[in-house]
Amino acid sequence: xxxxxxxxRLNVAAFHQFQSxxxxxxxxxxxxPEHSRSHLPNAQTLLHRLYSAAATSAxxxxxxxxxxxxxxxxxxxxxxxxxxxxxxxxxxxILNQPDASPEEYSTANKEVKKLRHTIDVVSELRxxxxxxxxxxxLIDEAQEDKDMRExxxxxxxxxxxxxxxxxxxxxxxxxxxDDADERDxxxxxxxGTGGEEASLFAMEIFKMYEKYSQKKGWxxxxxxxxxxxVKGYKEASAAISGADVYGKLKFESGIHxxxxxxxxxxxxxxxxxxxxVVILPQADQVDVHMRNEDLKIDTYRSGGAxxxxxxxxxxxxxxxxxxTGLTVAIQDERSQHQNKAKxxxxxxxxxxxxxxxxxDANRSRLRSEQIGSGDRSERIRTYNFPQGRVTDHRVSxxxxxxxxxxxxxDLDTFVDAxxxxxxxxxxxxxTCRQ
Numbered sequence: 001x002x003x004x005x006x007x008x009r010l011n012v013a014a015f016h017q018f019q020s021x022x023x024x025x026x027x028x029x030x031x032x033p034e035h036s037r038s039h040l041p042n043a044q045t046l047l048h049r050l051y052s053a054a055a056t057s058a059x060x061x062x063x064x065x066x067x068x069x070x071x072x073x074x075x076x077x078x079x080x081x082x083x084x085x086x087x088x089x090x091x092x093x094i095l096n097q098p099d100a101s102p103e104e105y106s107t108a109n110k111e112v113k114k115l116r117h118t119i120d121v122v123s124e125l126r127x128x129x130x131x132x133x134x135x136x137x138l139i140d141e142a143q144e145d146k147d148m149r150e151x152x153x154x155x156x157x158x159x160x161x162x163x164x165x166x167x168x169x170x171x172x173x174x175x176x177x178d179d180a181d182e183r184d185x186x187x188x189x190x191x192g193t194g195g196e197e198a199s200l201f202a203m204e205i206f207k208m209y210e211k212y213s214q215k216k217g218w219x220x221x222x223x224x225x226x227x228x229x230v231k232g233y234k235e236a237s238a239a240i241s242g243a244d245v246y247g248k249l250k251f252e253s254g255i256h257x258x259x260x261x262x263x264x265x266x267x268x269x270x271x272x273x274x275x276x277v278v279i280l281p282q283a284d285q286v287d288v289h290m291r292n293e294d295l296k297i298d299t300y301r302s303g304g305a306x307x308x309x310x311x312x313x314x315x316x317x318x319x320x321x322x323x324t325g326l327t328v329a330i331q332d333e334r335s336q337h338q339n340k341a342k343x344x345x346x347x348x349x350x351x352x353x354x355x356x357x358x359x360d361a362n363r364s365r366l367r368s369e370q371i372g373s374g375d376r377s378e379r380i381r382t383y384n385f386p387q388g389r390v391t392d393h394r395v396s397x398x399x400x401x402x403x404x405x406x407x408x409x410d411l412d413t414f415v416d417a418x419x420x421x422x423x424x425x426x427x428x429x430x431t432c433r434q
Contacts, residue, residue, distance in 0.1 A: 073427070077167065080174055081122055088115050118173050125166040132159050175426040180281035180356065181247030186349040187279060190235040191228070192255065194273025197262040199232030201383075202275045204406060205256055206236045209249075211408030218242030223342045224330045230264075239282065239345060246281045251394075251418040253279045254380030261386070270386060274379070282345070283352030290351060296320040297340070302331035319343045326350050381414070390414075395421055 094100050094108040135156040142148035189206045191198035213220040219241040226234040240249070256275045261268055302316040316331030317339040328346045330339040381392045383402060390405045391398040392414045404410035 073171070074167065077171060077174065081125075081170065084115060084118060085122060088112065088119050091115070118170065121166060121170050121173065125163065125170065128159060128163045128166060132156065132163060135159060171427065172423065175423060176429075178247070178250075181250075182244055183246045184239065184241040184282040185246040185249055185279050186223075186282055186346055187238045187240055187249070188235070188277070189233065189237070190276045190278075191233065192274035192276050194258075194271065196228055196230045196232060196264065197258075197271055198273040198275060199228035199234055200230060200263070201232075201256075201258045201273055202236065203231075203233040205275050205277065206233055206238070208406050208408050208411070209240070209252075210238070212411045213240050213242070213408075215408050216242060216248075218245055222332065223346060224332050237346060239342075241282075246279065248415055248419070249279045250281075251415070251422075252277050257379040257382045259382065259384045259386070280349040280353045281356070283348045288348055288351040288355060290321070290348065294322050296322055299336060315339060317343050319347055321347060321351065324351070324354065326354075392417070394418065 091108045091112045094104055095112065100108070135152050139149055139152045139156065142152065187206075187209055189202050189209075191202040194201070210220045219239075221239045221241070223237040223239055225236045228234050254277060256277055258273050258275070259270055262271050265271065296319070298318040298320075299314040300316050300318065301314055315334055315336045316329065317336060318327060318329040319340070320327045326347060328343045328350070330343040330346070333339045333342070380394055381390065383390050383405075385402060388402050389398050389400050390402050395414070395417045397414060397417050399405060399410060399413045401410045401413075405413070
């Protein structure tokens with residue numbers, strides 16, 4: 001009974017640790033998204049590049065199992081984690097030195113804060129590994145107690161799964177991060193090839209992102225809209241604010257192609273139109289070097305369909321950044337000061353992105369490539385209304401829930417898949433560098 005009592009004490013302690021970890025501690029874990037209505041021809045190919053045994057969920061399952069990391073990847077992680085632990089110990093020693101200079105103390109303290117989350121998870125991993133070793137020893141000791149061995153084996157399996165989970169969380173923390181991912185963003189939508197039909201689709205795409213933002217609890221502020229003759233949008237812009245907005249939406253940049261029968265089409269023929277989408281990280285004047293003498297600010301009377309304050313006051317604002325030639329015009333607000341503030345926000349975002357591109361020559365997608373020419377052939381995603389499907393050509397994923405996509409409900413189908421692909425590419429790069 002002594003051994004059994006010891007096992008149950010261990011089992012209860014392990015349960016409390018499991019409960020505390022999974023229910024009280026928020027962990028930002030991204031798992032491969034499940035698309036019950038989507039066709040994923042390249043999903044397994046992508047997964048097998050990085051995981052030795054990526055399990056697939058059964059049809060209709062509510063969640064996917066945690067992918068098993070390869071032994072090579074685990075060895076690489078252990079080397080990096082050991083280096084992080086050693087670095088953390090060195091920094092702690094500096095903080096505990098009475099003769100450390102204020103500059104040394106401040107630098108070390110900032111770095112310790114950055115490492116804190118990773119060190120916390122590493123500590124959890126080490127405790128879990130000790131627990132696993134204890135369970136293995138208990139199984140070896142209980143050779144003649146079948147019930148004890150079965151219970152210990154069951155607990156060992158659960159602890160091993162938790163260990164894999166912690167490793168996966170740590171793996172994500174080791175991947176290169178874009179500092180801009182945590183920023184808010186500027187959304188720009190422009191009608192491309194397709195005339196009035198393109199402007200109508202531009203309006204629908206703009207509203208799709210507005211609905212998606214509302215679903216996520218983000219703030220969606222319309223900055224400017226230029227309407228077409230059929231009440232579509234020639235171009236529209238918005239500021240989206242919330243947690244990690246740019247990181248979630250940055251892969252939406254590109255040409256979105258639509259195939260459908262326009263409302264003006266009498267013969268029922270399917271037309272193809274294009275809309276360009278640009279996602280820029282938000283910035284302010286602290287992030288960019290923008291001097292007043294570099295700005296040319298023009299005011300003029302706003303134009304539109306009519307109504308109060310239209311064509312009656314010089315409320316519209318056009319700001320030109322003289323060194324780069326960038327121009328932003330806003331006329332949505334009745335107040336000239338409000339239009340100026342919005343125009344400066346958009347201009348700062350564009351200048352910040354230009355600086356990011358200049359500093360990072362290896363960026364995978366430059367802003368000019370995001371916009372393209374608006375031609376039908378330059379596409380990242382196709383919305384086929386007659387067939388009720390949406391296909392993202394970068395990850396070869398097709399969703400047959402086009403209404404859900406346009407309502408912003410199922411847009412995560414593509415957002416999550418694109419983030420997953422980025423993580424996989426980063427893991428592959430991490431492995432190749434070793």
